[in-house]
Amino acid sequence: MTRHIFKLVWNRKRSTGLIFVEILICFLVLCSVLGAGVHYLGQWRSPRGFESENVWVTYIGGADFYRADDEEMAVMRQQVAALIRDVRSLPDVEEVGISFNVPYSNSAWISSTRIDGRSVSVSATQLTPEVMGVLGIELLTGRWVEDTDAALSYTPVVITRNLARDLFRTDSPLGKNMPQFDEEGQLQEPGEGDVISRVVGVTDDYRHFGELGDTPYVTFSGVDLQNGDDIPEEMLIRVRPGTTAAFEEILVETMQNVVPNWSYDTQLLDQSRHRHIMGRIGPLIISAVIAAFLIIMVGLGLVGVLWQSVTRRTGELGLRRALGASSRSVRYQILGELWALTTCAVVLGTVVMIQLPLFGASFGASWSVIAGGLTLATLVIYGFVTFCGLYPTWLATRVKPATALQYE
Amino acid sequence: MSTNLESSSATSTANAGGGVAVDLAAVEKIYRTDKVETVALSNVNLTIPGGEFLSIMGPSGSGKSTLLNVLGLLDTPSGGTVTLDGDLVADLNDRQLAAVRNREIGFIFQSFHLINDLDALDNVQIPLLYRNLPNSVRTQMAEIALERVGLGSRMRHFPTQLSGGQQQRVAIARAIVGTPRLLLADEPTGNLDSKMGEEVMQILEEYNRDAGVTVIMVTHDQRLAERTERIVRLFDGRQVH
Ligand SMILES: Nc1ncnc2c1ncn2[C@@H]1O[C@H](COP(=O)(O)OP(=O)(O)O)[C@@H](O)[C@H]1O
Ligand SMILES: [Mg+2]
Numbered sequence: 337m338t339r340h341i342f343k344l345v346w347n348r349k350r351s352t353g354l355i356f357v358e359i360l361i362c363f364l365v366l367c368s369v370l371g372a373g374v375h376y377l378g379q380w381r382s383p384r385g386f387e388s389e390n391v392w393v394t395y396i397g398g399a400d401f402y403r404a405d406d407e408e409m410a411v412m413r414q415q416v417a418a419l420i421r422d423v424r425s426l427p428d429v430e431e432v433g434i435s436f437n438v439p440y441s442n443s444a445w446i447s448s449t450r451i452d453g454r455s456v457s458v459s460a461t462q463l464t465p466e467v468m469g470v471l472g473i474e475l476l477t478g479r480w481v482e483d484t485d486a487a488l489s490y491t492p493v494v495i496t497r498n499l500a501r502d503l504f505r506t507d508s509p510l511g512k513n514m515p516q517f518d519e520e521g522q523l524q525e526p527g528e529g530d531v532i533s534r535v536v537g538v539t540d541d542y543r544h545f546g547e548l549g550d551t552p553y554v555t556f557s558g559v560d561l562q563n564g565d566d567i568p569e570e571m572l573i574r575v576r577p578g579t580t581a582a583f584e585e586i587l588v589e590t591m592q593n594v595v596p597n598w599s600y601d602t603q604l605l606d607q608s609r610h611r612h613i614m615g616r617i618g619p620l621i622i623s624a625v626i627a628a629f630l631i632i633m634v635g636l637g638l639v640g641v642l643w644q645s646v647t648r649r650t651g652e653l654g655l656r657r658a659l660g661a662s663s664r665s666v667r668y669q670i671l672g673e674l675w676a677l678t679t680c681a682v683v684l685g686t687v688v689m690i691q692l693p694l695f696g697a698s699f700g701a702s703w704s705v706i707a708g709g710l711t712l713a714t715l716v717i718y719g720f721v722t723f724c725g726l727y728p729t730w731l732a733t734r735v736k737p738a739t740a741l742q743y744e
Numbered sequence: 745m746s747t748n749l750e751s752s753s754a755t756s757t758a759n760a761g762g763g764v765a766v767d768l769a770a771v772e773k774i775y776r777t778d779k780v781e782t783v784a785l786s787n788v789n790l791t792i793p794g795g796e797f798l799s800i801m802g803p804s805g806s807g808k809s810t811l812l813n814v815l816g817l818l819d820t821p822s823g824g825t826v827t828l829d830g831d832l833v834a835d836l837n838d839r840q841l842a843a844v845r846n847r848e849i850g851f852i853f854q855s856f857h858l859i860n861d862l863d864a865l866d867n868v869q870i871p872l873l874y875r876n877l878p879n880s881v882r883t884q885m886a887e888i889a890l891e892r893v894g895l896g897s898r899m900r901h902f903p904t905q906l907s908g909g910q911q912q913r914v915a916i917a918r919a920i921v922g923t924p925r926l927l928l929a930d931e932p933t934g935n936l937d938s939k940m941g942e943e944v945m946q947i948l949e950e951y952n953r954d955a956g957v958t959v960i961m962v963t964h965d966q967r968l969a970e971r972t973e974r975i976v977r978l979f980d981g982r983q984v985h
Contacts, residue, residue: 337873340866347861655857658818659918660846660874662839738819741857 341673351645352677358641359681362634363717367689369627370716371709376548376620378705385496385542386439386471388605390579392587393438394571397599401567409565415595417561420464422594423573428583431470431574434559435463438570439471439544439605440612449553450517451502458499458553459544462566465558470574478510478537485558492557494537499553509535514555533557546609548616572605639724646670646728653732654740663733667726674725675718682714763794763958764829764848764926766815772823773810773981784810785821786981794829794925797952797959799969802978808962809854809930811978815960816851816928817841828926846874850919852929854962856911858903864890864914865899871922889921890914893947909940916947927951929961933968941965 345352396419404412416434424432436445437459447460465481467473476497485492493514500509514533518524526532533555542554559568575583588600653666661669689710732740773785784807792798800808813819814826817833826833828844836844845851858867868886877885890899893913903911912932919927929948933941945968952959961972969975977984 339879340869340873343866344859344861651857652859655859656870656874657842658816658845658851658857659871660842660922662842662874664839665842665874736813736819738813741818741853 337669338672341669341676345673345676355641355645355674356677356681358634358638359678359717359721360685362638362720363681363685363713364688365630365634366713366716367685367706367709369631370712371705372623372627374708374712375702375705378708379549380547382543382547382551383540384439384547385540386473386544388439388471388609390575390577391470391605392573392575392584392602393605393608394573394587394591395601396569396571397601399567399569399598401565401569413561413564413567415598416567418594419571419591422590423571423587426586426590428575428579428586429573430576431466432571433464433467433470434568434571435461435467436566436568436570437461437544437554438572440546440608441544441570442612444544444552447555449503449515450521453521455521456553458555459542461542461544461554461556462559462568463556464561467572470572473542474540476538476540477508478535480537480539481556481558483558486560486562486564491531491533492536493533494539494556495535496539496541496554498541498551499555500535500538502553504535509538511535546612548613548620635720638720642674642721642724643728646725646732650732650740650743653729654735654737654743657733657737658741666733667729670725670729671722674721678718678721682717685713686710762925762956763796763952765794766790766792766926766958766960767827768815768824769827770824771811771814771821771826773807773814773819774822784981785814788824788978788981788983790976790983792958792960794958795952795956796974797949797972798961798974798976799972800960800962800976800978801964801966801969806978807981808978810981812928812930812960812962815926816849817845818851842874846871847922848925850922850924850927852912852915852919852927852932854931854934856903856915856935858911858914858918860903863900863902864895864906864917867903867914868918868921870918875922885921886917889917892920893917894943909936909943912936912940912944913947916944920951923955925957927957927959929959931962931964933963933965941968945971 396416399412399416401409401412420432420434423429445460445462446457448455449458450456463481465483468475468480475494478494479492481492481494490513495503495509495514503509503515504512512535513526514535516524516526516530516532539554539556541551542556543549543551544554545552559566561567573587584602588602591598591600649670653670656666656669657663689706692706768788768790771785771788771790772783775782775784788807788811800811802808810819814821817826817836820834828848833841833844859870862870865883865886868889869882872882872885887896887899890896893916895910895913895917898906898910901910903914906914912935916932919929927948932944932948936944948959948961949971951957959972961968963969
């Protein structure tokens with residue numbers, strides 16, 4: 337029977353080819369769309385690496401740290417320290433720190449390193465040690481940034497789990513220096529006077545772009561409030577649970593008392609989260625609608641082709657029953673043909689899909705996302721083909737063979 | 745019937761049981777469409793002993809094909825009973841009907857009904873696909889059937905590469921390949937010239953004589969009908985005597 341089916345499918349190359357192409361297109365579209373779905377669902381569900389509840393974030397405006405000369409800088413460092421001190425002394429405040437790359441901000445301090453010969457971005461995050469407590473960042477091994485770090489001959493850095501894994505593989509990263517590369521991307525020994533960064537701890541992944549963003553590589557190092565030139569402009573404040581919105585006024589007033597000529601743009605971290613998500617969800621919804629349309633289009637195409645190919649064979653199916661096939665075996669024959677075609681299309685489609693990352697055309701999709709998309713698409717396409725093939729077959733075998741034969 | 749089915753070995757080429765005995769009692773067939781109701785068969789009563797060669801005649805539209813479809817289990821009557829070898833056909837389910845069509849009945853259609861995408865040998869093998877037979881046995885049986893109808897040299901030809909007479913002979917080979925005990929032929933010579941019609945008639949006669957098979961043939965050709973043992977005439981769905 338298998339032989340017979342293959343002969344039939346082969347001798348009907350043209351209509352077989354049409355069905356095959358339809359299934360393949362449908363499969364590829366499903367792979368892409370479901371893969372994207374898997375990607376975003378995975379992002380949404382994986383932990384952010386920080387907590388946003390009961391955290392306020394204040395953007396300090398007008399400080400202009402970057403254009404200050406040494407004298408002005410010395411003054412401003414003291415002003416920032418005074419701000420932190422006074423805010424910390426407020427009764428509702430549990431912890432205060434300043435940091436670059438605060439969650440949900442649309443800008444980030446980025447440096448780069450090389451992994452597997454590829455240049456990758458790293459969020460270089462300077463912060464005061466207290467930010468760990470404010471955001472609930474979890475230290476996995478080693479130690480966290482400390483106030484005394486600036487006194488050391490090297491820069492202690494804490495790196496996220498993903499960076500530790502990709503940079504140092506299975507070795508323990510603790511005590512290792514961050515690699516340095518020359519302009520051509522070759523590994524370089526640190527020269528005289530270079531400040532080396534040495535890994536002292538590893539935290540969980542820190543997704544400061546939020547739940548709709550990627551998982552970036554992140555390094556944490558201390559802000560030098562004694563002598564440093566890089567002073568973050570954002571303050572993170574953890575308040576006691578149950579603190580009301582009236583806190584904002586007290587906070588801003590406190591800060592204005594310390595440095596009256598700076599501005600203090602203040603909001604709850606959960607508010608910036610909400611705004612950030614709202615800003616990104618629009619394009620996502622549009623993409624989802626386009627994807628849904630695409631699926632409906634190719635789906636209808638496949639329904640049409642399958643429907644036509646089966647109904648056109650009503651006479652043949654009637655003949656087979658007249659010659660002794662039961663309705664059941666006719667159904668299995670049609671399904672067998674369609675499943676064989678689907679299997680070929682799925683194999684070819686899978687080969688195409690797993691080539692994408694090799695050519696760097698995966699749009700940042702990871703292997704697990706591609707595997708997820710392939711698995712879901714395979715299940716959907718088999719289910720879809722089975723349903724679309726079975727229904728017209730059922731219609732064709734429901735009538736008496738004599739009636740079916742008249743269709744020819 | 746069912747006992748017969750089980751005892752008839754799949755590979756046997758001779759029919760131990762001879763032809764199927766057929767009995768029709770008060771058979772009616774009414775086609776109902778949205779507006780019209782066509783009485784295609786009305787009170788048909790027919791007793792055909794096993795091994796008889798019988799022909800059915802009648803003007804176009806008189807119900808001949810309908811009668812043959814009912815006999816071949818391709819359609820169910822609206823009333824009355826059909827009995828094959830003493831078993832009531834109405835009692836059979838789809839799977840059992842399929843088995844009877846497959847093993848006991850060979851059907852030759854007026855318009856051949858060959859599958860154009862398969863060559864003669866593959867077309868002839870179709871009934872054997874629904875029996876549990878190894879590929880080599882199927883091929884061998886199909887070759888024997890094609891040789892029997894004189895197409896030994898055309899086995900790998902596709903239907904479109906064959907003449908009408910040759911196509912009808914492929915259809916006959918397909919009808920006899922499973923060694924049925926009841927052969928039904930709906931105007932098997934209707935689309936053929938008289939020389940080819942004569943060849944087809946000879947095959948049917950031979951098959952009836954050698955294997956003792958019951959043959960029921962619809963024909964418009966009075967001379968061919970007269971060569972059979974009995975002529976049943978239909979007019980407007982009724983038997984006329
Ligand atoms: N599927 C059908 N639906 C409705 N009427 C039908 C159908 N098949 C046959 N008929 C009608 O039944 C009558 C008998 O048809 P048929 O058995 O084909 O006649 P014959 O073979 O003697 O020419 C005709 O009037 C025909 O129009
Ligand atoms: Mg007719």
